Amino acid sequence: MSVQPFLQDQNAKVEQLYRGVTHTSWMAQTTGEQEWAQKAGEAQAKLRTYFSDRRVYEKVQAYLQEGGLTALEKRQLESLKYSFRENQLPEESLKELSQLSAELNHMFNTYSPEVSGKKLSANDIRNILINSSDLQAREEAWKASKEVGKVVEEKLLTLVNKRNEAARALGYANYHQMAFENQELDRDEIFAIFQSLIDLSDSTYRKRKGELDQELAAKFGIPVSALRPWHYADPFFQEAPASEEISLDRYLKHGDVEKLTAATFAAMNIPIADLYAASDLKPRPGKNPTAFCMDMDRKGDTRVLSNNEPNTYWMGTMLHEFGHAAYFKYLAPELPYILRMHAHTLTTEAIAMLFGKMTENKEWLENILQLEKEKVDQLAPALEKHEQLKMLISARWIITFVFFERELYENPGQDLNALWWKLVKEIQLVNPPEGRNLPDWAAKIHFTLAPVYYQNYLLGELTSAQLYQHIKTEISQQFFTSAVGDFLNQQFFQLGSKYSWNEKIERATGQPLNPQFFVDAYCRTLPESTAK
CATH class of the missing domain: 1.20.58 (Methane Monooxygenase Hydroxylase; Chain G, domain 1)
Structure with missing residues (x-):
């Protein structure tokens, strides 16, 4: 044949x-x-x-x-x-x-943690950690968010060991090594990049994290040394809390995150509202409590699962997931079926992240959310400072997860609970709870749902920073235009997996993936006048 x-x-x-x-x-x-x-x-x-x-x-x-x-x-x-x-x-x-x-x-999908006999959803826990000043309620909610770790730990470790056995049968040292090779990623190179990002961001991260800790300590009336994981805004400290000054919750409280998402993409001539009919966007018991996008057939049936509430978090989540959806919707139909998908998970994550962070973009706030220009200008310095903190926190969280996952597969029998909190303290600079010896790491669904995937989030951020800078310097100073939409559609979406991921990035931006764009955008020290 x-x-x-x-x-x-x-x-x-x-x-x-x-x-x-x-x-x-x-x-x-x-x-x-x-x-x-x-x-x-x-x-x-x-x-x-x-x-x-x-x-x-x-x-x-x-x-x-x-x-x-x-x-x-x-x-x-x-x-x-x-x-x-x-x-x-x-x-x-x-x-x-x-x-x-x-x-x-x-x-994971069916487990509901309890506090004082009351079942809590993921949104309930998130709302407590974002809004509550009750220190006991915060601690109880945080601990409840980790309960699923105890439930799944044994079976998850069985799965990890089975994956390792499978990889060794194919000639690899472990599943992690095999997964990197099959994703066309050089493991040593990626971990070197991530360590470099820790080093390059260290002084800025420590400064911004120190400022955040001072604010939280004052808010809760405790010393900085007493801060623990439940004092932050989410269970894994993967996001920066929005201050009241820049929170969009008050503008979204009576808004419609679905309409705003549709307006965002329509402004760029890449409409996605037609995808809502088959999507599942409202919270209810039994369904996955997080969010994701699924390309059902690579022929136009693209769906998003979300659990929307009218707040900043779900606004950003919708923009993120429909970034994925836009990528999938506009894949060139003439491509062979095997290539009618993203070039690499990092390339679709790049698009999702490009849109997901628009909730702090001045142009989006003014043109899509339609805040007054004077208000946006007033918010701009605090937004820039917060975006920097958010990106540095996100990068440190991703690196923590990725470093842990490598060690998980290299030695599943080690003291994983101690290793988890060691990395959290060293990389995220979060103080572990005293005397806690529970599988808190296992409460993160990605170890099950998307093994050896998490590095692609940070590689996606690197790609997103490179794409955004290329767009602003070579395509259009205004982001929400049909010219930018046409560029993304023709140079990124339609090409699918026709080219390898780095060749695709080079064809779109003129050079292969270069982490310097991320460093320039988020690892610099802001002028004091801007940071105030």
Whole structure:
């Protein structure tokens, strides 16, 4: 069989299996029903079992050795190679991995922590940590947010060990090493970049974090040394709290985050409001309490799950998730099915992050939220300072997670609870609770739902900073224009996975990924007059 009929056959089979995965996964995440969780695990196992076929894998490798391949043929074969390589396992092993993951996802989606006999949703806990001045209530809510860690720890560690066994069977030291290679990422290079970001941001981060700690200590009437994780605005200290001065909650209280999201993308001639009909945007018991975007068929059925409330957090979340959705919606339909997806998870995260941070962008506040220019100008210095703090906190949190996850897979039997809080203290500069020896790390769903994925959030931020600077200097000084929308659509969305992730970035911005753009934007010391 020549390469073209082979690729046509592969595209058709992958499409059929992919649709089974997305349908059952969507139902599992939106209903919380065990039956759908079971079906999602089975569908994922079918996909992985197909990619475990060694005969097909060997054909892919043989075709890649042939001469005369077009660039598009080679790219499809490379994509298939990575999918097959990580699944060269016995069928029973693949089924076990998929089922364990599905069971854990179901446990996360259906678990509700309690405080004094009252069940709390994720939004309840978030609201307490953002708004409450009751120190006992804050501590109880924070501890409640970690309860799921105890529930899932044993099964999660079983899954981690099973993933490692699978990776070792394929010749890798552990699953983490395998995952990086199959994501076309140089692990040593990525960890060196992240360590460099810690070093380059250190003085600025310590200054901004110190200012935040002083404010929180004064707010709660305690010494800075007494601050603990529950004094911050979210359970993992991954976000900077918005001060009353710059909080948009008062403007969004009676607003419509769905309409504002639609207006944002419509202003750039990349409308997404038609995607609302199939999406699931309101909170209710049983559904996944977080947010995500899912491309159901790579042919236009793109959906977002969210749990919207009229506040700044969910406004940013909607912009983030529909950044993903815009990317998926505008993929060029003429691309082969295998390539009708993002070039890399970091490239779709870059677009999501580009839009997600618009809640602190002067142009968005004035043109989309329609605040008066005088008000926006008044807020601008505090917004710039807060955005810097937010990005540095986010980067430190991501690095903490990524460094921990590497150690988790390298030695799952070590004292993971102690390791977690050691890294939190050293990287995030957050004081651990005294005498606590519980699997707080396991309360983060990404260890289950998206293993060895988290580095892509920070790589996405690096890409986002590079894209934004290129747009402002080469495309348009005004962001919310059709010219910028056309650039993103034609130079990023439509290309899908036609090119490798770094080639795609270089084609769009004129150079490969360069972390200096992030450093320039967020790691500099602001002038004192601006920071006041």
